Amino acid sequence: MTEKDFLPNAYANLPARGKVKWKAPSNIALVKYWGKRANQIPANPSISFTLDACATTTSVEYTKKEDISQFSFDLFFEGKPKEDFKPKILTFFERIEEYLPFLKKYHFIIETSNSFPHSSGIASSASGMAALALCLVDIEKSIDKGITDTFFLKKASFLARLGSGSACRSVKGDLVQWGEHKGIAESSNLYGVDYPFRVNPVFKNFHDSILLVHKGQKQVSSTVGHNLMHDHPYAERRFAQAHDNLDKLKKVFESGDLEEFVNIVESEALTLHAMMMTSMPYFVLMKPDTLQIINKIWNFREETNVPICFTLDAGANVHVLYPESVKEKVTQFIQDELVAHCENGHYICDRIGSGAKKLIVHEE
Known part of the structure; x- marks a missing residue:
């Protein structure tokens, strides 16, 4: 698949409001991703174990608005406004807008929390961006009923990568590979894939x-x-x-x-x-x-x-x-x-x- 495959068809009907909620895990790379090219493309392939307990839970409430000239969202972390997170979310929205053109049509209330303390030194960008991407693609799925489960997961991984590279490995489990590699035919720089070969119990x-x-x-x-x-x-x-x-x-x-x-x-x-x-x-x-x-x-x-x-x-x-x-x-x-x-x-x-x-x- 290419980037163009993730561009949506014209939306027929946009719901007035709604709310979705996802929980996405962190992951730990076994073969490390270190070095990237433009548009969050990895310089080398990686593979990771998807974790279980270390996870981010994110809900997105969306309401249609009249002014569609800019993005509009409120962000709460652990129940409190989190202004210093907002620039990263804004950058993320700017990167993914062409793939989710409804973003400026809604005001979003994003509420997120981690199962692990924020100060614990555990990277939360992977789980956080994966959870947010899943929520946003879920909203698109409510608009476009033709989205299959397989495409849904690929697009969520594709968008999560644009927020944080390793986040594309936090959508699925339990062993996820990301980055083009000649030994894995299904591999892609654009999203993570289930490791396709036999894995010993x-x-x-x-x-x-x-x-x-x-x-x-x-x-x-x-x-x-x-x-x-x-x-x-x-x-x-x-x-x-x-x-x-x-x-x-x-x-x-x-x-x-x-x-x-x-x-x-x-x-x-x-x-x-x-x-x-x-x-x-x-x-x-x-x-x-x-x-x-x-x-x-x-x-x-x-x-x-x-x-x-x-x-x-x-x-x-x-x-x-x-x-x-x-x-x-x-x-x-x-x-x-x-x-x-x-x-x-x-x-x-x-x-x-x-x-x-x-x-x-x-x-x-």
């Missing part, structure tokens, strides 16, 4: 315990970080590595080879941070506790042969990944050894989820 019930090492504002925004890849001396080799690792994961996912899974996932995490440490300007986003956690995970794995591994986003927090079969051992290890390295002892227990869900709107 061991990967179907993986857990992700998120160790909150640092809850503060990110030292470098994702947008700035991605842009630093444009002139990065190691960028092309990194992009090739992502393709190589995606190829390697096909056999890993099929066979259930946890040892090779660990190697690839940890290498990807460290490579992401290596690219940041060797960009100009350069950043060290890990904290001393991040490194201590990593070393303790390595020691624990070597001593016990428990298939536990870590991955990292562009920050100090550590995602601890492990299969259901070792949950009790890993949980005890986290409590005994790793919690001490978390800010205020805080961590979040999550697991692989099944994607976004539409919620019932209760009329007041």
